[in-house]
Amino acid sequence: MIKNIYIDNFKSLMDFELNLAAFTCLVGLNGAGKSTVLQALDFISQQMRGDIDEWLSQRQWQARDIGSKLTAKKNIEIALQLENQDHGLIEWKASFNRHSLRCTREEATSNGKLVLKVEDGEFFINKNVSSEGSRSASHSIMFDYQGSILSQLKQNQLGPGLQVLKETLANIRSLDLLSPEHLRQRTRDSAGHLGLGGQKLSAYLHEQGSEARQRLLAKLQTVYPQLTSIDTRSMRSGWKHLDIAEQFAKKTLKTPARHVNDGLLRLLAVLSQLESDEQFLLFDEIENGINPELVEFLVDALVESEHQVMVTTHSPVILNYLEDEVAKQGVIYLYKNASGATQAIHLFEIPSLAEKLRVMGPGEAFLDTRLTELEDEIQGVSQQEGKDASATER
Amino acid sequence: MHLLLSGEGPSDIGVCYPAAEYCQSENFKPGPMAWLADQWVERCQGYNLSHLESGLVHFVNEKYLAKNKPDPAKKAMRLRGKRTPGETAYYFYNARALAKRAISLAHEVDDQVVAVLFRDADGTASAGRGEWQAKYDSMLEGFEVEGFVYGVAMLPQPKSEAWLLCALNPQSPYQHCARLEEESGNDKSPYSLKSQLDVACQGNTSADQLAEVVQAGGVQWEKIDMPSLSAFKSRLEEVVARAVKRKNQV
Numbered sequence: 296m297i298k299n300i301y302i303d304n305f306k307s308l309m310d311f312e313l314n315l316a317a318f319t320c321l322v323g324l325n326g327a328g329k330s331t332v333l334q335a336l337d338f339i340s341q342q343m344r345g346d347i348d349e350w351l352s353q354r355q356w357q358a359r360d361i362g363s364k365l366t367a368k369k370n371i372e373i374a375l376q377l378e379n380q381d382h383g384l385i386e387w388k389a390s391f392n393r394h395s396l397r398c399t400r401e402e403a404t405s406n407g408k409l410v411l412k413v414e415d416g417e418f419f420i421n422k423n424v425s426s427e428g429s430r431s432a433s434h435s436i437m438f439d440y441q442g443s444i445l446s447q448l449k450q451n452q453l454g455p456g457l458q459v460l461k462e463t464l465a466n467i468r469s470l471d472l473l474s475p476e477h478l479r480q481r482t483r484d485s486a487g488h489l490g491l492g493g494q495k496l497s498a499y500l501h502e503q504g505s506e507a508r509q510r511l512l513a514k515l516q517t518v519y520p521q522l523t524s525i526d527t528r529s530m531r532s533g534w535k536h537l538d539i540a541e542q543f544a545k546k547t548l549k550t551p552a553r554h555v556n557d558g559l560l561r562l563l564a565v566l567s568q569l570e571s572d573e574q575f576l577l578f579d580e581i582e583n584g585i586n587p588e589l590v591e592f593l594v595d596a597l598v599e600s601e602h603q604v605m606v607t608t609h610s611p612v613i614l615n616y617l618e619d620e621v622a623k624q625g626v627i628y629l630y631k632n633a634s635g636a637t638q639a640i641h642l643f644e645i646p647s648l649a650e651k652l653r654v655m656g657p658g659e660a661f662l663d664t665r666l667t668e669l670e671d672e673i674q675g676v677s678q679q680e681g682k683d684a685s686a687t688e689r
Numbered sequence: 690m691h692l693l694l695s696g697e698g699p700s701d702i703g704v705c706y707p708a709a710e711y712c713q714s715e716n717f718k719p720g721p722m723a724w725l726a727d728q729w730v731e732r733c734q735g736y737n738l739s740h741l742e743s744g745l746v747h748f749v750n751e752k753y754l755a756k757n758k759p760d761p762a763k764k765a766m767r768l769r770g771k772r773t774p775g776e777t778a779y780y781f782y783n784a785r786a787l788a789k790r791a792i793s794l795a796h797e798v799d800d801q802v803v804a805v806l807f808r809d810a811d812g813t814a815s816a817g818r819g820e821w822q823a824k825y826d827s828m829l830e831g832f833e834v835e836g837f838v839y840g841v842a843m844l845p846q847p848k849s850e851a852w853l854l855c856a857l858n859p860q861s862p863y864q865h866c867a868r869l870e871e872e873s874g875n876d877k878s879p880y881s882l883k884s885q886l887d888v889a890c891q892g893n894t895s896a897d898q899l900a901e902v903v904q905a906g907g908v909q910w911e912k913i914d915m916p917s918l919s920a921f922k923s924r925l926e927e928v929v930a931r932a933v934k935r936k937n938q939v
Contacts (some may be wrong), residue, residue: 615766650814653755654782655767662769663778665818670817679877 296603297463297575298336301374304363305338316625318598321607322613323629324666326534326651328637329607332629333471333577336605337491340467340575342389343460345446347396353491358393365635369393379459382406387460389443396441405456413444422454463574470568471579475557481534488573490637495562497537497552500567501527507570518592519559527539556586560651562593569596575603582610591616615658622657630670640673647672690932691798692730692740692749693791694723695754695783696807699896701849702726703748710753714744720896722849724903726805726841729910729922733929747794747802754786759835776819777827780808780844784831798811800935801932803839805925810917811847811874821846821870825920839932841925846917847874850882853899855915856890856908863912870915 301312307328321329334354338361341350351358362371371391383406389398391472401413410421413432419433440447445461452633453461467684470493477492485495508525516522524540537552539559552560561584568576576599585593594616597604608614614626628642642661643652651660694717696702703720705712719727719741727741740746759782767782768774780890784806791804806828808814810821825844832840845852847870855866869882887894890902902908910922 599716611766611768628818647814647816647818650812651779653751654758654786655778659778662766663775667773668818672818675816675877 296354296379297375297377297467299308299376300334300339301372302335302339303372304366304368305335305361305371306363307365307631307635307637308332308335309363309365309634311335311637313627313639315603315605316621317603318600318617318621318625319603319605320617320622320626321605321629322609322614322626322642322661327629327631329629330471330579331637332639333469333579333605333607336467336575336577337469339375340464342373342391342398342442343446343465345440345442347441347610349629355478358396361635362393370399373398375464377463379463382455382459384666385456387411387464391442398443400418401443402459403457405454410454410456411445418444419452420448420457422452453493466572466574467577468568468571468573468575469577470564471577473561473564473578473583475560475584478560479552479555481536481552483533483535488571489564489568493561496560496567497527497566498535500525500537500563501529501535503570507567510570511563511566514596515562518562518589522559525563550635553645558586558589561585562589565593566596569600569602573602575598575605578604578606581606581608582613587612611658611662613658615656617657619652619657626657626661628669630666630673638673645669645673646676690734690740690803690929691747691794691801692726693749693804694726694796695751695787695805696720696843697751697809697812698831700899701809702805702807703896703900704750705748707788710756710850711747711749711755713747717741717746717748718788719900719904721853721899721903722807722843724900724926725841725852725908725910726747728903728906729925730803730929733852733926734933748803749785749787749790753790754783757786757790759785759789773827774820774823775814777823779814780824780842781827781831781834783808783938784828784840784842785835788832788835788837791839792837794851801839803841803925803928804837805841805843807843807849807872809848810844817873817875822915825904825917829924831872839928841921841928843921844917845870846870846915848882850886852913852915852918853903853908854882854886854889855913856910857886857902863909863914866913866915870917874888 297315300315302308303310308331321332323329341347373391374388376384376386385405387403390400392399401411403411412419416436417433418436445457450458468488469491470489472492474492477494478496480494482495484500485499489495489499512525521541521543523542526538528534528536538549539555540547540549590612594613598621623643626642627639629637629639632638643649648660694702699720701720701722703718703723705716706718723741726737731737731739767778787804787806791802795802810824811817825842828842851869855869856862872882875881
């Protein structure tokens with residue numbers, strides 16, 4: 296699980312640090328930087344897949360778009376910590392150069408021991424962290440690449456810590472542009488995952504096989520009892536076609552994906568990802584198209600998922616279905632400071648919200664609060680913390 | 690008639706001694722605002738009977754109300770909207786929880802129970818946000834939703850120190866007090882009401898000391914003209930009259 300990320304100089308994220316829970320939910324006013332955080336995580340993931348050009352073109356961005364307008368710094372600094380059951384604490388720091396689209400400096404440690412270093416055109420990897428003596432000598436980097444050097448190295452060249460690092464980050468999957476129009480498209484193949492907007496759903500479900508589709512169907516039937524099948528078929532031309540069937544009275548009605556309702560398609564996409572091999576799933580505005588009756592089902596599926604999950608939401612109904620403890624640990628309030636940089640704070644650590652949560656649900660506390668005025672309180676709290684800290688030092 | 694009180698701590702309504710989430714009679718250690726409620730009830734009923742001194746008082750603290758909040762009924766959210774302004778839900782839910790306790794207490798003691806809920810208008814839960822009137826209305830709405838007609842909101846604007854300062858300020862007691870309602874409720878601000886009260890009382894502002902002053906009649910509540918206190922006084926008059934009338938009918 297990724298415990299913590301730090302990123303500096305990525306759009307509105309300046310010197311930005313975020314602690315992550317198994318389920319993290321970002322809230323805040325429009326323009327506070329919620330989607331930017333998802334994009335930043337997707338950007339970090341892409342470092343392990345290489346091909347930053349492709350990542351930029353998928354989003355129709357230029358390299359100059361990803362730096363912050365708030366500073367003249369060239370590089371984007373990244374740091375993160377992840378914890379793995381078998382391999383303990385793994386840390387990675389990288390400095391991404393926006394011209395070469397590569398991490399020109401990298402350092403990774405596994406339980407405190409250095410396992411990777413990239414600097415001045417050279418790199419070394421230490422495969423066996425238990426023995427200081429087996430540190431490989433540095434090698435010159437003789438090839439061109441984008442992102443992290445780990446994107447270019449085969450798994451068997453890496454020690455267990457680096458393998459976990461690469462795999463965990465490469466398996467962050469963002470669906471931050473999920474849209475019904477993309478979900479409806481017929482596609483030929485998915486290469487094992489959905490696009491940012493949910494493209495390739497028909498091919499993805501087809502490739503998952505009938506057993507996986509049956510499992511999805513069984514889950515969906517708990518909230519769509521009339522649903523009788525989720526079928527995919529391969530056309531002669533290679534296109535994959537998605538149909539769903541519903542039973543009304545004694546009639547079975549088959550509907551092609553083009554005409555399936557938005558909510559069902561979105562649920563299908565979200566649930567299929569929760570079943571996938573990805574490790575960290577990101578969804579923007581998770582409530583879109585989902586009617587309030589289905590929210591509990593959706594929230595439970597996300598919170599109980601074996602994957603790490605991050606969503607953004609504007610919906611107090613989504614928040615209200617979180618248990619208080621999950622809300623305390625996972626709901627992050629994003630806001631912009633006076634200079635326009637995105638800041639993060641646990642929503643229910645703000646004293647007024649903590650007090651409200653004692654007598655009402657998390658969604659009610661959120662909705663009841665005038666967010667436009669919340670910053671004054673947050674500033675008061677951090678000033679007081681500063682004073683307390685300097686008093687303790689004295 | 691019995692009194693059920695709830696507040697934020699020792700310097701307003703009071704606490705249980707020894708510490709507990711609820712208590713009654715001699716186990717309740719009244720703060721200055723409990724004496725205010727008691728004295729105003731005495732005045733409303735028209736004869737000398739202190740509920741605090743006659744064992745007719747019950748108390749529940751904040752924690753008790755939080756634990757006994759109304760059914761979670763998460764789908765039945767209190768939605769902010771045109772009829773429900775923001776920064777009011779906290780007051781609404783506390784009033785509902787106290788109303789529930791008051792109704793069950795009335796059965797236990799087989800008598801009318803008047804409940805007084807104290808909250809600072811500018812306390813932790815709002816941090817300076819929201820309007821006094823909306824918060825006050827939401828407390829009465831909370832009582833009403835539970836079908837409780839003897840609920841009284843004690844909601845000083847911005848906090849109880851403003852009421853006390855009006856009376857205890859040695860320069861011009863009881864003069865131009867409405868302006869105190871415009872001051873910040875933040876205790877950390879440079880001229881906070883708390884520090885002004887401290888100066889006015891020469892540092893004798895512990896919860897015990899203030900309670901003693903009020904108990905001894907050091908504050909003439911009828912002379913204070915502040916909208917947030919007037920709302921409390923008139924609502925208490927109305928509720929006590931209703932309770933007395935009901936008692937006479939039974």
